[in-house]
Amino acid sequence: MQDTxxxxxxxxxxxxxxxxxxxxPYSRDDSAxxxxxxxxxxxxxxxxxxxxxxxxxxxxEYEGPIALHHLARELDPLKISGRVIAIPSMNHPAVIAGTxxxxxxxxxxxxxxxxxxxxxxxxxxxxxxxxxxxxMADLVLDFHSGGxxxxxxxxxxxxxxxxxxxxARCRAARDAFNAPYSIEMREIDxxxxxxxxxxxxxxxxxxxxxxxxxxxxxxxxxxxxxxIRNLLIxxxxxxxxxxxxxxxxxxxxxxECFHFTETGGLxxxxxxxxxxxxxxxxxAEICVLGSTGRAPFQVxxxxxxxxxxxxxxxxxxxxxxxxxxAVEDAD
Numbered sequence: 001m002q003d004t005x006x007x008x009x010x011x012x013x014x015x016x017x018x019x020x021x022x023x024x025p026y027s028r029d030d031s032a033x034x035x036x037x038x039x040x041x042x043x044x045x046x047x048x049x050x051x052x053x054x055x056x057x058x059x060x061e062y063e064g065p066i067a068l069h070h071l072a073r074e075l076d077p078l079k080i081s082g083r084v085i086a087i088p089s090m091n092h093p094a095v096i097a098g099t100x101x102x103x104x105x106x107x108x109x110x111x112x113x114x115x116x117x118x119x120x121x122x123x124x125x126x127x128x129x130x131x132x133x134x135x136m137a138d139l140v141l142d143f144h145s146g147g148x149x150x151x152x153x154x155x156x157x158x159x160x161x162x163x164x165x166x167x168a169r170c171r172a173a174r175d176a177f178n179a180p181y182s183i184e185m186r187e188i189d190x191x192x193x194x195x196x197x198x199x200x201x202x203x204x205x206x207x208x209x210x211x212x213x214x215x216x217x218x219x220x221x222x223x224x225x226x227x228i229r230n231l232l233i234x235x236x237x238x239x240x241x242x243x244x245x246x247x248x249x250x251x252x253x254x255x256e257c258f259h260f261t262e263t264g265g266l267x268x269x270x271x272x273x274x275x276x277x278x279x280x281x282x283x284a285e286i287c288v289l290g291s292t293g294r295a296p297f298q299v300x301x302x303x304x305x306x307x308x309x310x311x312x313x314x315x316x317x318x319x320x321x322x323x324x325x326a327v328e329d330a331d
Contacts, residue, residue, distance in 0.1 A: 114127065260321055
């Protein structure tokens with residue numbers, strides 16, 4: 001197996017707080033021997049569990065990067081037992097550009113695993129995370145939100161897994177995060193995702209979707225910051241009393257939770273985020289541009305549920321995901 005070209009400027013085994021970079025050589029027109037410097041912080045105190053915390057997997061999702069920068073500045077190593085590895089901008093070129101994917105190679109970090117040591121810059125970073133960081137982890141938390149094209153109810157999520165003991169661990173960690181909503185989430189396609197990479201190694205994995213619209217709010221940042229603290233307490237890295245607020249538990253029992261449009265145009269939503277629908281309810285109309293006389297394309301609920309995600313902003317293209325439903329967990 002080819003060695004990684006990524007060099008960490010920190011020592012993962014040293015106690016204390018270290019701020020450094022994952023340096024990836026990147027030869028380009030304006031710098032023949034240039035590098036991509038992805039910031040990393042390691043906070044360690046003696047023996048104990050390791051938490052790998054990542055934000056900026058997609059570059060236009062901001063709660064994770066903001067919360068992890070706070071953590072890197074504020075977490076006292078003397079108050080923890082174990083190790084916290086924080087990467088606020090996992091796809092650093094995308095975060096700098098404010099885009100979902102890397103402007104360097106078009107790479108979607110969350111569709112690039114297990115990566116390639118001899119691949120594109122995004123694939124090389126995915127390979128390093130897969131082979132060097134994930135094996136260290138007891139807990140993996142990867143922050144997401146809707147970015148510029150989706151808006152979500154703020155939730156923490158886990159997945160249905162073949163290993164039911166691992167599934168229970170992930171679910172318990174998800175619930176410990178204590179977002180306003182806690183969901184057992186389906187993926188449209190989990191192949192090559194960071195989620196699957198961590199779960200396939202048997203790790204306790206939690207992800208989030210914390211609103212969206214291409215921005216962050218004081219409320220969503222606070223959810224992220226409290227969630228980190230709660231998970232570190234849950235894992236045994238940090239001592240203290242977790243923050244506890246009511247959380248609604250949801251699940252997604254089938255693919256009919258996802259609603260796609262066959263027509264592009266202006267989206268006219270008929271229901272709000274968090275609103276319940278029954279099968280057959282009108283979710284949205286798509287006003288077709290270019291003709292004032294055409295009837296709008298209508299999207300109806302394929303099943304009962306709660307609207308947990310919707311397309312954002314107002315223009316949509318054929319094939320886009322328009323709306324996502326979930327149902328309250330009877331357990």
